[in-house]
Amino acid sequence: MVLRLVEPGPYADEAEVVARCLRGELAAQRHLFRAHFRHVHATVFRILGVAHEAEDAAQETFVEVFRSLWTFQARAKISTWIERIAVRVAFRHLRAGRRSDTVAELVYEVPEDGPTADGRAHAREGLRRLYQALDLLSPSTRIAFVLHVIEGRSLIDTAQLTQCSLVATKVRVWRARRVLEAHAASDPVLADFVCVEERKAKA
Amino acid sequence: MKRRLRTRLVVTPPPSDAVQDRVERRLLQAPIDREWAAPPITRPAGTRGRATFTVAVAVACAAAAALVLALREQRVAQTPPVVALLDSSTIVTGPGQGSRVTLDHVIVEVGADTRAAIRREADGGAVLELAAGSLDCDVSPRRGAAPFRVRAGAVTVTVLGTRFVVWRSEQGVRVDVIRGSVSVAGPATQTLLGAGQTWSSANEAPARVGSECDPGGDPAVRDPAPSAASASSDGSLRRSTTPLMANPTFARAQRLEPSAPDEAAGLYRGLATGRDAWAALALYSLADLESRRGRRAEALDLVRLYERRFPRGPNAEDIAWLRVETLRRAGAHAEARAAASAYLARHATGAYARPARRIIAEGAVDR
Numbered sequence: 001m002v003l004r005l006v007e008p009g010p011y012a013d014e015a016e017v018v019a020r021c022l023r024g025e026l027a028a029q030r031h032l033f034r035a036h037f038r039h040v041h042a043t044v045f046r047i048l049g050v051a052h053e054a055e056d057a058a059q060e061t062f063v064e065v066f067r068s069l070w071t072f073q074a075r076a077k078i079s080t081w082i083e084r085i086a087v088r089v090a091f092r093h094l095r096a097g098r099r100s101d102t103v104a105e106l107v108y109e110v111p112e113d114g115p116t117a118d119g120r121a122h123a124r125e126g127l128r129r130l131y132q133a134l135d136l137l138s139p140s141t142r143i144a145f146v147l148h149v150i151e152g153r154s155l156i157d158t159a160q161l162t163q164c165s166l167v168a169t170k171v172r173v174w175r176a177r178r179v180l181e182a183h184a185a186s187d188p189v190l191a192d193f194v195c196v197e198e199r200k201a202k203a
Numbered sequence: 204m205k206r207r208l209r210t211r212l213v214v215t216p217p218p219s220d221a222v223q224d225r226v227e228r229r230l231l232q233a234p235i236d237r238e239w240a241a242p243p244i245t246r247p248a249g250t251r252g253r254a255t256f257t258v259a260v261a262v263a264c265a266a267a268a269a270l271v272l273a274l275r276e277q278r279v280a281q282t283p284p285v286v287a288l289l290d291s292s293t294i295v296t297g298p299g300q301g302s303r304v305t306l307d308h309v310i311v312e313v314g315a316d317t318r319a320a321i322r323r324e325a326d327g328g329a330v331l332e333l334a335a336g337s338l339d340c341d342v343s344p345r346r347g348a349a350p351f352r353v354r355a356g357a358v359t360v361t362v363l364g365t366r367f368v369v370w371r372s373e374q375g376v377r378v379d380v381i382r383g384s385v386s387v388a389g390p391a392t393q394t395l396l397g398a399g400q401t402w403s404s405a406n407e408a409p410a411r412v413g414s415e416c417d418p419g420g421d422p423a424v425r426d427p428a429p430s431a432a433s434a435s436s437d438g439s440l441r442r443s444t445t446p447l448m449a450n451p452t453f454a455r456a457q458r459l460e461p462s463a464p465d466e467a468a469g470l471y472r473g474l475a476t477g478r479d480a481w482a483a484l485a486l487y488s489l490a491d492l493e494s495r496r497g498r499r500a501e502a503l504d505l506v507r508l509y510e511r512r513f514p515r516g517p518n519a520e521d522i523a524w525l526r527v528e529t530l531r532r533a534g535a536h537a538e539a540r541a542a543a544s545a546y547l548a549r550h551a552t553g554a555y556a557r558p559a560r561r562i563i564a565e566g567a568v569d570r
Contacts, residue, residue: 030227030231033226034223037223037226041222041223042216042219045214045216046214046216049214054222055226058222058226059226059230063230130212130214135561136565138561138565149209149210149212150212150213150214152211180208181207181208193212194209194212195209196207
């Protein structure tokens with residue numbers, strides 16, 4: 001793991017960073033960018049599943065952040081505000097169909113703590129098939145599923161980020177699960193990756 | 204033993220350090236190679252208070268300046284200071300380098316070894332003045348927004364919602380239209396190009412950014428006298444030798460779309476009665492306008508009319524997709540899926556192939 005230091009900067013709080021960004025201070029803009037880029041990139045990568053698209057989406061997110069910063073209201077945390085923009089940008093990418101058809105461009109990282117190289121390759125293939133299955137979902141369903149199941153956010157957070165109701169979020173996650181389970185039933189590689197075996201409780 | 208979906212799935216993104224460095228350089232940092240840095244940006248009088256920062260940013264990062272300028276133009280009324288500083292800029296890339304900028308909802312892929320400047324016209328439209336190299340512009344339909352133009356010496360390409368590439372080298376200027384239509388204008392002539400068509404000129408030498416790249420162009424450059432594209436009786440576009448002059452009616456209709464859609468529709472209807480490429484474009488624009496206004500039946504009639512009159516017109520692909528969109532907006536999902544299948548059958552690698560496949564796939568999931 002590589003740790004990167006975020007320049008601390010002489011800022012008292014987020015509000016000051018925002019104010020300085022709005023005054024055009026490059027150092028403050030850089031501070032804001034560095035503090036949030038990795039998180040934004042990880043989120044859009046998990047939603048889109050393709051490395052170069054994630055880079056584009058992350059860049060678009062910060063373009064939008066700096067463009068819309070004057071609309072930011074200090075009632076919310078800026079990280080939440082930026083995340084919401086990132087989700088919106090990822091949604092636009094999915095909806096606009098700007099995505100690449102080239103499977104070879106898929107780049108996934110599987111944790112290196114697996115038992116064997118074969119195991120890691122198997123997991124990587126499972127991950128690829130997961131994203132193939134996710135391609136069949138509508139953008140909103142896919143985003144809700146990724147944020148809740150892959151990013152591990154709560155349903156309430158997911159609903160806030162996607163700006164829809166809690167009930168709608170639950171339905172979307174459930175619908176995505178149903179599609180994935182249907183796929184996993186006929187795809188053992190995908191099933192190994194996304195399913196666990198459930199023992200029946202003994203009477 | 205029963206299998207159920209895991210509660211949590213682990214997807215670890217690739218390391219983002221290199222990505223972060225790249226994006227930061229594009230957005231905020233100075234280019235590494237100072238040789239390709241842009242000249243200082245000049246600002247209008249009355250904003251001297253920010254002069255130091257403006258010059259520093261312009262010298263430091265030309266591509267970032269173009270991005271920030273683009274952002275400023277979209278928020279003219281309430282411009283944040285960070286973007287208000289920059290009123291014009293230049294884009295310079297070195298050999299083997301490329302860049303990507305956005306300007307007025309236009310995604311511009313700047314090719315290697317390219318020099319271009321951004322200007323703002325009196326009508327509010329943005330102009331990219333290409334001194335040398337190539338610009339690949341993907342433009343969303345203007346829909347009443349300010350026009351977007353690329354100028355290469357004496358040649359001006361006005362965008363009508365499309366994707367095109369403009370090249371400028373010692374051999375001259377070349378325009379390749381990938382999707383939709385563009386209008387290519389010399390000092391006295393104008394040509395409408397459709398998808399798949401190419402226009403080229405010669406005898407233009409590369410100019411230096413900021414000096415010879417002015418809107419007027421070099422008077423020594425002769426008019427390339429492009430030939431016009433017009434619609435033939437079978438609906439396909441063919442070149443004619445008569446230059447197609449500028450069409451102020453179409454431009455007016457585009458401007459009127461947001462404020463007076465009825466009037467704009469009337470102008471489009473008038474233009475659509477002709478047989479030339481403007482008629483095809485006006486008919487497409489009218490169908491699109493009616494679809495967005497919620498007049499689905501009229502829009503579908505116009506789509507059918509376009510397909511009958513201009514089966515291989517410049518917007519044939521767009522009109523096929525407009526049918527899908529209109530049906531979806533009308534809630535006719537089964538018909539929309541059928542239209543998406545028809546679209547894919549004709550344009551399997553088209554610009555809308557991906558969403559078309561998704562629509563079809565969504566239908567399969569719903570069933």
